[in-house]
Amino acid sequence: MDIWSTLSDTFLDWESMKAVLPEMLKVGLVNTLILAAASVVLGTVLGMIVAVLALSTKPWLRWPAKIYTDIFRGLPAILTILLIGQGLSPITRHWWGPNPYPLGILALSLIAAAYIGEIFRSGIQSVEKGQLEAARALGFSYTSGMRLVVIPQGVRRVLPALVNQFIALVKESSLVYFLGLLASQRELFRIGQDAAATNGNLSPLLLAGIFYLIITVPLTHLVNHFDKRLREGRPAETEAVKLEELAHANH
Amino acid sequence: MRTIEAASLQVEGVELAFGTNKVLRGVDLAVPAGHTACVIGPSGSGKSTLLRAINRLLEPDAGDVKLGGESVLRGDPDVLRRRIGMVFQHFNLFPHKTVLDNITLPLRKIKKLDTDAAQEAAREQLELVGLKEKAAARPGNLSGGQQQRVAIARALAMKPEVMLFDEATSALDPELVKGVLALMADLAQAGMTMVVVTHEMGFAREVADQVAFMDHGVVVESGVPEQVFTDADSPRLRQFLSQVL
Numbered sequence: 394m395d396i397w398s399t400l401s402d403t404f405l406d407w408e409s410m411k412a413v414l415p416e417m418l419k420v421g422l423v424n425t426l427i428l429a430a431a432s433v434v435l436g437t438v439l440g441m442i443v444a445v446l447a448l449s450t451k452p453w454l455r456w457p458a459k460i461y462t463d464i465f466r467g468l469p470a471i472l473t474i475l476l477i478g479q480g481l482s483p484i485t486r487h488w489w490g491p492n493p494y495p496l497g498i499l500a501l502s503l504i505a506a507a508y509i510g511e512i513f514r515s516g517i518q519s520v521e522k523g524q525l526e527a528a529r530a531l532g533f534s535y536t537s538g539m540r541l542v543v544i545p546q547g548v549r550r551v552l553p554a555l556v557n558q559f560i561a562l563v564k565e566s567s568l569v570y571f572l573g574l575l576a577s578q579r580e581l582f583r584i585g586q587d588a589a590a591t592n593g594n595l596s597p598l599l600l601a602g603i604f605y606l607i608i609t610v611p612l613t614h615l616v617n618h619f620d621k622r623l624r625e626g627r628p629a630e631t632e633a634v635k636l637e638e639l640a641h642a643n644h
Numbered sequence: 645m646r647t648i649e650a651a652s653l654q655v656e657g658v659e660l661a662f663g664t665n666k667v668l669r670g671v672d673l674a675v676p677a678g679h680t681a682c683v684i685g686p687s688g689s690g691k692s693t694l695l696r697a698i699n700r701l702l703e704p705d706a707g708d709v710k711l712g713g714e715s716v717l718r719g720d721p722d723v724l725r726r727r728i729g730m731v732f733q734h735f736n737l738f739p740h741k742t743v744l745d746n747i748t749l750p751l752r753k754i755k756k757l758d759t760d761a762a763q764e765a766a767r768e769q770l771e772l773v774g775l776k777e778k779a780a781a782r783p784g785n786l787s788g789g790q791q792q793r794v795a796i797a798r799a800l801a802m803k804p805e806v807m808l809f810d811e812a813t814s815a816l817d818p819e820l821v822k823g824v825l826a827l828m829a830d831l832a833q834a835g836m837t838m839v840v841v842t843h844e845m846g847f848a849r850e851v852a853d854q855v856a857f858m859d860h861g862v863v864v865e866s867g868v869p870e871q872v873f874t875d876a877d878s879p880r881l882r883q884f885l886s887q888v889l
Contacts (some may be wrong), residue, residue: 529722
């Protein structure tokens, strides 16, 4: 019984959870979502550029992409975030003051781009050679053939892996806490941690964890959905063909 | 079939190597406008490579290719390929697009037709290959024979002057081969200039105006089907025919 009451005091202190809830919703959740969404967008764009460079036939385009991937995939995220977030802030503070968000987002995006670039590259490489050949035989340039035919197919195949990467980004966004945040800039983890320190128990952190799960668990199910659709083909389309045939039969 | 503006095609001394492996060693082939040339020969003789040298998917190392009497090797290969249709063994339809969009994509992006005009042209082609009702289907939901007919429609929609067929029926189930061959025969009849790499000796005998036998990267012998199939000069051709007929 003693163990139970200790655990309960540590994790299930409803009062301290209730006290921190408004701030967690209005400040923490919003900031986490901003950090994650901005890094997802920027990381995906950069990742696509890295993938296209890595697939180039020209070594002077391919090698920088490979070196980039090796570096940002090989360093601990926290080290990259500190190096970029603190290292570049003397320069960027002239542009937007001491706000750590832009550099935090940049660091998260650069890390994500290394992983996302590899995901895109493997997807694009898995598309049969005949697809580009057919596009080129029709008169498309290499660039148009890649853009209109090969890349859309490659991206579809790696959607599950891509969403997994987005989940990782949501979680890693907590690391910007190391850059020092103003009260209004705190994201879920930092708010949970501050409240935990004030209250002397971990319940606010548990609440932060629940919020992370509210974001990440639906994404996990999205992965499963994409995965299933890829394995089974696309039922919606079969349906469309059937409807079309029915329409014909009715004429 | 619609009116076709076919061009003549000349392949003159074309050579092509992959590294040190010489795949084409001076190929000559002359196809007058509206004629069908069937290219036969054993695997690895360079037949498919020859087709890719004609539309410059692979760049020839030496020799010349002339379309309508003009060399095509100096111009932009992307522009050249708009004048030459190609059909592949594995169809190579774009699986992420509907049948209709497979055909409208190049019409819109390359020929710069607006969506309505592109769809009209595409539906017209689909009707010609007997698949108008499949416009909204995905390629993956069609049989191999239907997919190949869509691939032919996609190539024809670009109004090419020459059509290249790379073993167009080799990947098909036997019962589906006939429909595709019939479509190709119709196209030949309508006056398209065609180069057909094939293992279908019956098709070559009946439809071709000329048959070229390739071996080790050269055209060993060519002539009208009658002569090639019944009165072959070269021992290599006679041996090849004895194995496939």
